[in-house]
Amino acid sequence: MPAAPSQEEIRRQNLGALLRYVHAHGPSSRAEITTAMGLNRSTIGALATDLANAGLVSEGAPRETGRAGRPSPVVRPESERVYAYAFSIEVDRVRAARIGLGGVVLDRREAPHDRGVVTAADTIGPIADLVTQMHRGVAANSVCVGAGVAVSGLVRRVDGLVRLGPNLGWVDEPLGAALRGSLPVDHPISVGNAADLAALAEHVRGAAVGCDNIIYLYGDVGVGAGIIAGGRRVTGHGGYGGEVGHMVVRPGGHGCGCGSRGCWETEIGEAALLRESGRHGHFGHDAVLTVIDAAARGDIEAKEGVRHVGDWLGFGVANLVNIFNPEMIIFGGGLRDVYLAAAAQVRTRLNTMALPACREHVRLRTPGLGDDASLIGAAELAFEQLLTDPLG
Amino acid sequence: MPAAPSQEEIRRQNLGALLRYVHAHGPSSRAEITTAMGLNRSTIGALATDLANAGLVSEGAPRETGRAGRPSPVVRPESERVYAYAFSIEVDRVRAARIGLGGVVLDRREAPHDRGVVTAADTIGPIADLVTQMHRGVAANSVCVGAGVAVSGLVRRVDGLVRLGPNLGWVDEPLGAALRGSLPVDHPISVGNAADLAALAEHVRGAAVGCDNIIYLYGDVGVGAGIIAGGRRVTGHGGYGGEVGHMVVRPGGHGCGCGSRGCWETEIGEAALLRESGRHGHFGHDAVLTVIDAAARGDIEAKEGVRHVGDWLGFGVANLVNIFNPEMIIFGGGLRDVYLAAAAQVRTRLNTMALPACREHVRLRTPGLGDDASLIGAAELAFEQLLTDPLG
Incomplete structure (x- = not known):
């Protein structure tokens, strides 16, 4: 039974709601967002300006609609500039992607490994290499918000310990801790169960x-x-x-x-x-x-x-x-x-x-997202903090 | 992705959170509520005054604590004044209770029936009689906020149609509609599955x-x-x-x-x-x-x-x-x-x-609540609207 939010929390929630909207729906007119969020136009305009000043969205002219009246500006997620790393640890390979705000896959790599012989520690080197490769393509003013990792198994929510990963032969592998100690990513690294993350991705931008x-x-x-x-x-x-x-x-x-x-x-x-x-x-x-x-x-x-x-x-x-x-x-x-x-x-x-x-x-x-679902879901996990508190 | 609440919604949420707190925890000092809700003391004081003016809580002196300093006023749910009716339709009887804000059972009755021969319509007369009996004990300035009904079976959420109630031999019995047409209760009548409502009750005030x-x-x-x-x-x-x-x-x-x-x-x-x-x-x-x-x-x-x-x-x-x-x-x-x-x-x-x-x-x-769990859960269902919007 928490209390209702304070003024600052309200602004944070509204900024988060707007950013989440364009993250899920892609470029959207202010008019559309106004309707969806149920706030007035000037509030939406102010929120969009704040997000644009923070480099999270851009605002621009809409495509020609052919309709009369002043067209509503379009708010676009800064997909090229704001991104997360996503990893999927699988029985025969590690897949990695750099995924921009809005769910755009900007880069995608993979590193094969032999079936059933990797530990969590064994995956760190290949993952770090993939990050290094992908990092070369990143523009100077880009911002990484964190990383998400999908793994088939029982993942302890608090720290990303993989209690049991039968496909990989893992028992109590400290995947979260190993990655946090090794990756050149300043922001949080979250680990989740692959099916949970696939469900999340399909819910946000897939079949569901x-x-x-x-x-x-x-x-x-x-x-x-x-x-x-x-x-x-x-x-x-x-x-x-x-x-x-x-x-x-x-x-x-x-x-x-x-x-x-x-x-x-x-x-x-x-x-x-x-x-x-x-x-x-x-x-x-x-x-x-x-x-x-x-x-x-x-x-x-x-x-x-x-x-x-x-x-x-x-x-x-x-x-x-x-x-x-x-x-x-x-x-x-x-x-x-x-x-x-x-x-x-x-x-x-x-x-x-x-x-x-x-x-x-x-x-x-x-x-709807094919085999990418858990990888995209891993990125959703990584974006969660930004979408909760965009300017935090 | 709803927007954050407006000013009026915030006040409503805070009033709801405070009322929900004393509903679940019983009489509570303003100091305790201030800590639990994370708002400042003056805000809590103003909210409590609003709820007291609406007759939903009373404020009074605490019991003597023996500690120095000015004691914090105690906020009490108006359990005698604000109540819901709760019903449980069982295979061999209907149970009914009048339950005050805070989960206090003020009155309790039951009417037996023969096993397996009742329709939804058959239960209406006995339930109405039980309400009439209980109504005699109600003080003039009391307020009924609604009624909740527990029944074993598949209950359609939107209207309380019982799709299947095997114990009762029910198929597509329009329990919600029948009650809404017949009971002398002005407020909403909600129907829920007995196990769902028992879980709710145990969660709010029982073993869980x-x-x-x-x-x-x-x-x-x-x-x-x-x-x-x-x-x-x-x-x-x-x-x-x-x-x-x-x-x-x-x-x-x-x-x-x-x-x-x-x-x-x-x-x-x-x-x-x-x-x-x-x-x-x-x-x-x-x-x-x-x-x-x-x-x-x-x-x-x-x-x-x-x-x-x-x-x-x-x-x-x-x-x-x-x-x-x-x-x-x-x-x-x-x-x-x-x-x-x-x-x-x-x-x-x-x-x-x-x-x-x-x-x-x-x-x-x-x-923790014994056989009363679903009956108390039915009351929780009935209180839900009040706790969401106390002054609505």
């Missing part, structure tokens, strides 16, 4: 714009979810929520890397598809695509594998729909391909197992 | 005060949950979230009233305990207590029933802990008794199936 209750399912070897309920991220007490891959759906089922049995990911993860389609000894996203292609060409075993995984995918989705009554489920990573190949099974399970009221408005979708 | 990530599990015939994540209710797009009883935990298991099979409630609901302890043909909370008593006295069949249900209770709790990373799980209704009798099984399942990071800070608890 305008949806306040969404579940972003990400699957490769493991399966996790980023959940947004009532417009806010559901991350739990320590930041570990969304571990839907370890919802047990098949008591006494296959052993899971977590030590339990019958976890959802043992039926819908990469290994399950390859196992159920008779592709023992194969692994990775390419192998998943090979199975899905084979199924499309009529291969019996591959079809059975896709059917099996699609059926269990729908099974768990139905459970989540009963729990969350979401507007949208987004299938990311390898689950995107599985969903596209087995949409009928998923929908059948959903219709059979989920309560009509819980499922009636749910849309099943693939990511 | 200070916990922002909680799951309140309610079980009798059916099983549902009220979920609070990051301090906010997770109710989903239409208001139907929290249907954890229909999370399928046992594929191909017992048939469920919802049409699916193997739903969690088929293993932990009343019927499961009675089935697994050989009590066919029995039903209801008293029968549950009889089984639990028998198990405590060493009855083999009863012990097996309790063990079975406790084990499956822990199974589903582990799933929810992986999904939500909560600080607290509260077991309400018949699940309170099952949990107390089978806490070891529940904890074992949790420790075996939930990820260590997700479960490490979770506390398992029984309700």
